[in-house]
Amino acid sequence: MSEPRSAEHPVLQTHGLSIRFGGHVAVNQVSCAFHPGTLTAIVGPNGAGKTTYFNLISGQLRPSAGRVTLYGEDITALAAPQRTRRGMGRAFQLTNLFPQLSVLENVRLAVQSHAGMGMNLFSVWASHVELIERAEHYLYRVKLADRRDAPAAALAHGDQRKLEVAILLALDPDLFMFDEPTAGMSVDEVPVILELIHEIKNQGDKTILLVEHKMDVVRSLADRIIVLHQGELVADGEPAQVIASPIVQQAYLGLVGHE
Amino acid sequence: MIRTLLSGDYPRSRALSVLLLAILAGLALAPFVFPGTRSLDVAAKVCVFILLVASYDLLLGYTGIVSFAHTMFFGIGAYGVAIAVSRLGPSWGSLVLGSLAALACSALLALLIGVLSLRVKTIFFAMITLAVASFFAILASQLSGFTGGEDGLTYKLPELLLPGTKLLQAPLAGVEINGKIVSYYLVFFAAAALFLALLRVVNSPFGRVLQAIRENDFRAEAIGYRSVFYRSAANCVAALAASAAGILYAIWLRYAGPDTTLSLDIMMDVLLMVVIGGMGTMYGAVVGATLFVIAQNYLQDLMKLASDAAAGIPFVPALLHPDRWLLWLGILFILSVYRFPAGIVGKLRSK
Ligand SMILES: Nc1ncnc2c1ncn2[C@@H]1O[C@H](COP(=O)(O)OP(=O)(O)O)[C@@H](O)[C@H]1O
Ligand SMILES: [Mg+2]
Numbered sequence: 001m002s003e004p005r006s007a008e009h010p011v012l013q014t015h016g017l018s019i020r021f022g023g024h025v026a027v028n029q030v031s032c033a034f035h036p037g038t039l040t041a042i043v044g045p046n047g048a049g050k051t052t053y054f055n056l057i058s059g060q061l062r063p064s065a066g067r068v069t070l071y072g073e074d075i076t077a078l079a080a081p082q083r084t085r086r087g088m089g090r091a092f093q094l095t096n097l098f099p100q101l102s103v104l105e106n107v108r109l110a111v112q113s114h115a116g117m118g119m120n121l122f123s124v125w126a127s128h129v130e131l132i133e134r135a136e137h138y139l140y141r142v143k144l145a146d147r148r149d150a151p152a153a154a155l156a157h158g159d160q161r162k163l164e165v166a167i168l169l170a171l172d173p174d175l176f177m178f179d180e181p182t183a184g185m186s187v188d189e190v191p192v193i194l195e196l197i198h199e200i201k202n203q204g205d206k207t208i209l210l211v212e213h214k215m216d217v218v219r220s221l222a223d224r225i226i227v228l229h230q231g232e233l234v235a236d237g238e239p240a241q242v243i244a245s246p247i248v249q250q251a252y253l254g255l256v257g258h259e
Numbered sequence: 260m261i262r263t264l265l266s267g268d269y270p271r272s273r274a275l276s277v278l279l280l281a282i283l284a285g286l287a288l289a290p291f292v293f294p295g296t297r298s299l300d301v302a303a304k305v306c307v308f309i310l311l312v313a314s315y316d317l318l319l320g321y322t323g324i325v326s327f328a329h330t331m332f333f334g335i336g337a338y339g340v341a342i343a344v345s346r347l348g349p350s351w352g353s354l355v356l357g358s359l360a361a362l363a364c365s366a367l368l369a370l371l372i373g374v375l376s377l378r379v380k381t382i383f384f385a386m387i388t389l390a391v392a393s394f395f396a397i398l399a400s401q402l403s404g405f406t407g408g409e410d411g412l413t414y415k416l417p418e419l420l421l422p423g424t425k426l427l428q429a430p431l432a433g434v435e436i437n438g439k440i441v442s443y444y445l446v447f448f449a450a451a452a453l454f455l456a457l458l459r460v461v462n463s464p465f466g467r468v469l470q471a472i473r474e475n476d477f478r479a480e481a482i483g484y485r486s487v488f489y490r491s492a493a494n495c496v497a498a499l500a501a502s503a504a505g506i507l508y509a510i511w512l513r514y515a516g517p518d519t520t521l522s523l524d525i526m527m528d529v530l531l532m533v534v535i536g537g538m539g540t541m542y543g544a545v546v547g548a549t550l551f552v553i554a555q556n557y558l559q560d561l562m563k564l565a566s567d568a569a570a571g572i573p574f575v576p577a578l579l580h581p582d583r584w585l586l587w588l589g590i591l592f593i594l595s596v597y598r599f600p601a602g603i604v605g606k607l608r609s610k
Binding site (some may be wrong): 110 | 266459464465556
């Protein structure tokens, strides 16, 4: 396997990133760099600030302090859509779809966004067959092709999680952010998602951030683990090393308690 | 051909197709099958309101924007023509100039309102548009030297469009072909073309984004669509179409005044038409506007007949008195919303 590429050129970097909600500091001074071709697992007990950290990175929230840089460029002031257009993609922990639109349309909208076609006013959407075919391809990859015409709201929970991932794939980002992608899935559905993450990782040039509770999953996929605890980054390193560290044993125990 | 015209968005219901074809045929042949000044007036108003209501559906039904400024844009179109023609004379040049000025003014104003206030919550946006529209109505009545105030403006148009202009020596199918007929077909074809253009917009990649924003704007942003930007663009397109409807109405009436275009009563009518027809369907605008305008114009006649017929029975004639027409329309409205929450089009499609 390749060494993490040159430390000077991370894809994404957070610099002293913090946010407070009222008196509560949900993310506290988190500085971290993420390099191309790596998969970093972010672990920590519920309420540790993992999702909030993601929201700060992908632009759903603005930090109280600190900066986010993408390829060295400061993007702290950019809104979520602009960050998406620069190659960030996010799958949400709480499923977040277009409920009344069809499964296919949910994905096709992401494909259309990636193709930069949103401001096309005078062609018929259905005439852009290539967008539809690409959307179908992503549905096929998450094994949802047979549900393409159902409204997203009609899907079972596990299928909605798959659709969430299909939308992320359709954005074809450089930086993938998965927030507990397998949470609430039945045991036989989990491998589909893990296999996909594996495939993305094997492309070699994609950067992946993965929030995940299941330690066996983390161990098998991650190149690196960072641990958040009460909003702070408390451990960072090789998976085996981090998992063995006392602070993680403690946090991990806490985490098991929450599962 | 039909597929291209309808942008692949078919009525998807046999009953609806029949209804739409009947409306289309009725409007296309109105001068011949419904001769008479009043019925032609109703037909022209139906054409204009189909366009106006369809453009409102783009906002309300497709994008989820509640705006009360829609008749303001309708008014800008009508006054643009009225002011230009009464100041610069009844030439085609001033008609075109007035129309273009009105469209430019509407687009600019819509963009301004959109960019400044579409970030706020739906209800606040509705309030802001209400304030702007009221301000505009007051402005129009105060600047009476310019707009004719409460009386509005009456003006002449290019000769070809005047009722006194005969085009054929002999009547055609029993109807005299004069400038009024020319005006009617100008209104009819322009409204039809613009309706089809709106149908195209809602079925375009852009229209799909609007529906995504209506469904879940947070998610739409996360996949790369800036919702303020798209909402503003939708606001602009709708304003342009509303102004075009105003321009056509001004051509038809040769009059522009607060009561025919700017008033909030018309805004309410538009809201009723879109809801009765079925929001987010475009065809709902056709059905809703047609039924509403016809009811508005003939319900009173019908009630007078019924009231006279019921003479002698206590209470009933009073209840059926033509002045009560709005009450009956209100009851019809409540019943239809209660019985068909998805509008007539939704009801017909669900069968
Ligand atoms: N929008 C918000 N307003 C107030 N508190 C919030 C908000 N979002 C998250 N929090 C709080 O921040 C903390 C971290 O939450 P979160 O990032 O969701 O944790 P995790 O994803 O690690 O389980 C929690 O205490 C949560 O209640
Ligand atoms: Mg979380």
